[in-house]
Amino acid sequence: MTNILDLNLAELKQWMKSNSESEFRAKQVSDWIYKGIWKFENMNNIPQATREKLQSNFYIGIPELVEEYTSKINDTRKYLFALNDGNLIECVVMKYKHGNSICISTQVGCRMGCKFCASTIGGLIRNLTTGEMLSQIMKAQHLIGERISNVVLMGSGEPFDNFENVIKFLDIVNSENGLNIGQRHITISTCGIVEKIKEFADMDMQTTLAISLHAATDEIRMRSMPIANKYSIAEIIDACKYYINKTNRRITFEYALVADLNDTTRDAEKLSVLLEGMLCHVNLIPVNEIKENELKRASNDAISRFKDVLEANNIQTTIRREMGLDINAACGQLRRSYIKGNKVNEGV
Ligand code: SF4
Numbered sequence: 001m002t003n004i005l006d007l008n009l010a011e012l013k014q015w016m017k018s019n020s021e022s023e024f025r026a027k028q029v030s031d032w033i034y035k036g037i038w039k040f041e042n043m044n045n046i047p048q049a050t051r052e053k054l055q056s057n058f059y060i061g062i063p064e065l066v067e068e069y070t071s072k073i074n075d076t077r078k079y080l081f082a083l084n085d086g087n088l089i090e091c092v093v094m095k096y097k098h099g100n101s102i103c104i105s106t107q108v109g110c111r112m113g114c115k116f117c118a119s120t121i122g123g124l125i126r127n128l129t130t131g132e133m134l135s136q137i138m139k140a141q142h143l144i145g146e147r148i149s150n151v152v153l154m155g156s157g158e159p160f161d162n163f164e165n166v167i168k169f170l171d172i173v174n175s176e177n178g179l180n181i182g183q184r185h186i187t188i189s190t191c192g193i194v195e196k197i198k199e200f201a202d203m204d205m206q207t208t209l210a211i212s213l214h215a216a217t218d219e220i221r222m223r224s225m226p227i228a229n230k231y232s233i234a235e236i237i238d239a240c241k242y243y244i245n246k247t248n249r250r251i252t253f254e255y256a257l258v259a260d261l262n263d264t265t266r267d268a269e270k271l272s273v274l275l276e277g278m279l280c281h282v283n284l285i286p287v288n289e290i291k292e293n294e295l296k297r298a299s300n301d302a303i304s305r306f307k308d309v310l311e312a313n314n315i316q317t318t319i320r321r322e323m324g325l326d327i328n329a330a331c332g333q334l335r336r337s338y339i340k341g342n343k344v345n346e347g348v
Contacts, residue, residue: 098149114227133166210283
């Protein structure tokens with residue numbers, strides 16, 4: 001059985017054609033699905049015989065809700081979903097004045113090994129399919145009863161480690177036959193896989209690219225991000241410049257501030273030199289402390305001193321709002337604590 005959400009409209013049309021059905025049925029089926037009708041039997045403008053054919057070839061892969069947490073501090077909601085094969089993934093919905101934003105996962109687990117991240121503790125279990133990424137948005141919209149207008153690929157997983165499925169996802173999420181969310185309302189975050197940054201640049205999409213940099217020197221980056229052993233900061237910055245030249249889009253650099261590691265004004269000065277003259281923006285993230293590592297959140301003073309240095313060097317800087325600290329909102333924390341608390345094997 002195939003998850004029908006893994007198919008784009010052209011592929012569904014092709015399926016209809018090769019199954020002796022009219023191609024226009026593909027658009028009708030797709031309209032139902034994206035309107036929230038997730039049973040073929042309820043698609044009442046589709047002939048019974050076609051519905052039966054669909055039923056025996058496809059399933060509509062909407063995940064099951066396992067747990068839901070709403071932050072008492074703000075209206076952030078975190079969902080733990082079970083996929084068709086029982087694997088667990090999580091996503092976070094954040095409410096802003098300008099609309100609802102969702103942070104979705106792109107893999108079950110992650111193999112990148114960043115020390116500050118709970119998603120990677122059990123390694124990579126598997127890639128998510130295109131449909132499994134789309135369905136997180138669809139299910140979340142259904143649960144909150146409102147449209148989601150911004151998507152961030154910054155949950156569990158490294159999006160560029162699942163490149164093909166992510167690109168197909170971007171296409172469907174953006175399509176008016178899909179979720180119809182503008183490319184400019186989508187942010188894709190990578191820990192810095194250089195070849196893929198360049199490949200993505202060549203696609204000339206209007207999506208925002210965010211780089212998880214988290215250090216201004218290779219030596220410090222290597223301490224928390226094993227990917228730094230493969231790609232130097234210089235190579236990443238080169239790839240970013242290539243991206244900016246190709247797309248004329250501003251890059252966001254994510255920088256998680258960790259006490260006694262990368263939060264001094266000297267680090268801020270080094271970062272300023274690195275980013276000098278680039279079309280970019282720095283997003284400072286007070287690191288989430290997780291039980292499995294010994295990283296400590298930088299103090300508020302250190303965070304604002306860091307910001308001051310960057311701004312004095314004409315680098316646009318923001319401090320990320322801390323969302324849902326009371327609900328383990330950082331990536332991978334909820335899945336991890338659920339697996340532990342319920343003694344579920346990882347990778348079920
Ligand atoms: S921060 Fe992102 S890339 Fe790094 S381990 Fe976590 S999910 Fe993977």
